[in-house]
Amino acid sequence: MSDEVVDSNPYSRLMALQRMGIVTNYQAIRQKTVAVVGMGGVGSVAAEMLTRCGVGRLLMYDYDTVELANMNRLFFRPDQAGMTKTAAAAATLTGINPDVALEAFTMNITTLAGFEAFKRSLSDGAGRSRVDLVLSCVDNYEARMTINQVCLELSQAWMESGVSEDAVSGHIQTILPGTTACFACVPPLVVASGIDERTLKREGVCAASLPTTMGIVAGLLVQNSLKYLLEFGSVTRYLGYSSLTDFFPTLDIKPSPGCPSGLEEGLDDLLSQLSALQ
Amino acid sequence: MSDEVVDSNPYSRLMALQRMGIVTNYQAIRQKTVAVVGMGGVGSVAAEMLTRCGVGRLLMYDYDTVELANMNRLFFRPDQAGMTKTAAAAATLTGINPDVALEAFTMNITTLAGFEAFKRSLSDGAGRSRVDLVLSCVDNYEARMTINQVCLELSQAWMESGVSEDAVSGHIQTILPGTTACFACVPPLVVASGIDERTLKREGVCAASLPTTMGIVAGLLVQNSLKYLLEFGSVTRYLGYSSLTDFFPTLDIKPSPGCPSGLEEGLDDLLSQLSALQ
Numbered sequence: 001m002s003d004e005v006v007d008s009n010p011y012s013r014l015m016a017l018q019r020m021g022i023v024t025n026y027q028a029i030r031q032k033t034v035a036v037v038g039m040g041g042v043g044s045v046a047a048e049m050l051t052r053c054g055v056g057r058l059l060m061y062d063y064d065t066v067e068l069a070n071m072n073r074l075f076f077r078p079d080q081a082g083m084t085k086t087a088a089a090a091a092t093l094t095g096i097n098p099d100v101a102l103e104a105f106t107m108n109i110t111t112l113a114g115f116e117a118f119k120r121s122l123s124d125g126a127g128r129s130r131v132d133l134v135l136s137c138v139d140n141y142e143a144r145m146t147i148n149q150v151c152l153e154l155s156q157a158w159m160e161s162g163v164s165e166d167a168v169s170g171h172i173q174t175i176l177p178g179t180t181a182c183f184a185c186v187p188p189l190v191v192a193s194g195i196d197e198r199t200l201k202r203e204g205v206c207a208a209s210l211p212t213t214m215g216i217v218a219g220l221l222v223q224n225s226l227k228y229l230l231e232f233g234s235v236t237r238y239l240g241y242s243s244l245t246d247f248f249p250t251l252d253i254k255p256s257p258g259c260p261s262g263l264e265e266g267l268d269d270l271l272s273q274l275s276a277l278q
Numbered sequence: 279m280s281d282e283v284v285d286s287n288p289y290s291r292l293m294a295l296q297r298m299g300i301v302t303n304y305q306a307i308r309q310k311t312v313a314v315v316g317m318g319g320v321g322s323v324a325a326e327m328l329t330r331c332g333v334g335r336l337l338m339y340d341y342d343t344v345e346l347a348n349m350n351r352l353f354f355r356p357d358q359a360g361m362t363k364t365a366a367a368a369a370t371l372t373g374i375n376p377d378v379a380l381e382a383f384t385m386n387i388t389t390l391a392g393f394e395a396f397k398r399s400l401s402d403g404a405g406r407s408r409v410d411l412v413l414s415c416v417d418n419y420e421a422r423m424t425i426n427q428v429c430l431e432l433s434q435a436w437m438e439s440g441v442s443e444d445a446v447s448g449h450i451q452t453i454l455p456g457t458t459a460c461f462a463c464v465p466p467l468v469v470a471s472g473i474d475e476r477t478l479k480r481e482g483v484c485a486a487s488l489p490t491t492m493g494i495v496a497g498l499l500v501q502n503s504l505k506y507l508l509e510f511g512s513v514t515r516y517l518g519y520s521s522l523t524d525f526f527p528t529l530d531i532k533p534s535p536g537c538p539s540g541l542e543e544g545l546d547d548l549l550s551q552l553s554a555l556q
Contacts, residue, residue: 005484007345013445014350016486020444045352049489052350067285072292072330074323074352077374096355166298167291168511206283208294211327212504216497223490223521233446233522243501244511248526 001027001054010097011054023230030099032229033131035059035122037109037147039085041073041214042161042170042221043137048075049222050100051093057101058093059121059131062086063108074211109150110142119150133225134158137218148183151175157228161221167208168243170217172224173253174235185256213243279305279332288375289332301508308377310507311409313337313400315387315425317363319351319492320439320448320499321415326353327500328378329371335379336371337399337409340364341386352489387428388420397428411503412436415496426461429453435506439499445486446521448495450502451531452513463534491521 003015018026034055036047039062050058062085066076080088086104093102109118124130134156136147144160151158155177163170175182220239227233238251281293296304312333314325317340328336340363344354358366364382371380387396402408412434414425422438429436433455441448453460498517505511516529 007347010346010349010356012347012484013487016484017445017488020486022444022446022486045493048352049493052352052489054350068288069285069290071288071374072332074326074330078288079373095357096349166300167295168300206290206294208298208300209291210295210501210504211330212497212501215323215327215493216501219490219494219497220524223488223494224524226488226490227522236524239524244505246498246502246514246517246526246528248524250524 001030014053023232026230028230029054029226030056032133033057033059034225034229035061035131035134037061037118037134037136038138038143039089040064040137040139041070041075041209041211042163042218043135044073044075044085044089045215045218046135046137046161046222046225047089047093048096049218050225051097053222053226054097055100057103059103059105060086060089061105061107061109061118062089063106069206072211073209073214109146115146115150118146119153122150122154122156129154129156131156132229135221135225136160137221144183148175152177152182159221159225159228161217163209163213163217165207167210167213169241170213171238171240172217172221172236173238174224174228180237181253181255182259185259186253213241216241216243279308292331301510304508306508307332307504308334310411311335311337312503312507313339313409313412315339315396315412315414316416316421317367318342318415318417319348319353319487319489320441320496321413322351322353322363322367323493323496324413324415324439324500324503325367325371326374327496328503329375331500331504332375333378335381337381337383338364338367339383339385339387339396340367341384347484350489351487351492387424393424393428396424397431400428400432400434407432407434409434410507413499413503414438415499422461426453430455430460437499437503437506439495441487441491441495443485445488445491447519448491449516449518450495450499450514451516452502452506458515459531459533460537463537464531491519494519494521 001011002009005012015026017023032055034050036043039060047060064085066080066083066085066088068081070076071078076088084106086106090102090104105121107117108114122129122131134151136144138144157176160173224235228235236250238253240249279289280287283290293304295301310333312328314321317338325338342363344358344361344363344366346359348354349356354366362384364384368380368382383399385395386392400407400409412429414422416422435454438451502513506513514528516531518527
């Protein structure tokens, strides 16, 4: 990773972060491994940002294929329709930055076998995590709970992201096992209120999505990832984005009583903070 | 623009914005013309977002070529190095969505001839504007003042954007001639304080940039463009982004006394609002 200030150096503008005093050691990014789970509208853009930033190793997980209905978000191209998202992403990202070591996993992490394979792929030979950060870019509760459980078992820091079904809101959340609330402490309201998530999807109805909202959520997610990995600025625990009014609430969520991570408090805390914001 | 809910329809997730009650008439975007001035780290992503959203006509302006030093932002690829940014962008965007009518202008708008050609390109035969919105994604004061002057002369709404030289802050601003402060009312502090912008650039020093900050600013810019063009939510007049702390200040800037747009107040108002935020 050269810091030479010439037009032919793809890293010159990144190494400038170090010269300008923002980051102490930018080159440390070459030693980092990040896993992106879900290569949809948020995950694919997050993977591209990490690739362009020169992350050392990038693990990508998805079981789906590229469809023309995905063309209203950034990243995938019409000529990739029918390819698996992981294969299409690997081809594009290698072309953008061949310095990044890519590992593509075409698998569903929510099955019993998937859970075990997912945990094994994140582990070194001694049962510890081999990655520095896991980014959750999935679109359903089961996959988030799977990531939460694997990260608790590996004591692995991760960041959750999400975009609303009407495409105009989103959030990111940083989860540090043993320090912050885990995802099971603070389930989404739809889960806490006992509604079956599947009843929200009706025949002939599809969720909306926008390249703007998804690009912004991916940007906020990777910006906080860079702050976490390279130790600059402050990593935000929970950041919301409400695009209709450009409102960006932040929260600090305490763990629930009986939380699998062994800490306390939680949903009541979130609800009281949310009501204070309204 | 079909609203059929099938995987082969690239517009199904956009038309869902209408079914979900966010936008009254999404198809109106096919009648809109947007100009993106500056196809760098913000402009190229803004152009891609508008293309994927199905804007009717997109005008793109830049005089520069793609360099490998641009690879730390989204959009351009290493195999495009040496191409003009407008030609590279036109090729990529046509591949993504051939429904969008593209016009590429490889020109410097800040020369005397460039100013006239820029104004002519935005005008219909009767000297009125033929575009619905101009997005400023340039990186210098002269180009912003050129856009400001042309948009004042054509009574053309535009949105300004910018990213700081240390890559960790940015902003967008909506400028409606005759309603809001224009860009000349509220020059950047470096201009208001009388420092020559060129003295800030030193030999061997280059500005930093990040795909995250630029992607977020492009997302906020185009999200507000969509709200303006399709009349939903509220368009933010000024929105800042400070990534080290995830701080997003909003301001409403009044025009300066003696403003070319013929309205009043301005810099003092901005300074008092900024000091109130600190």
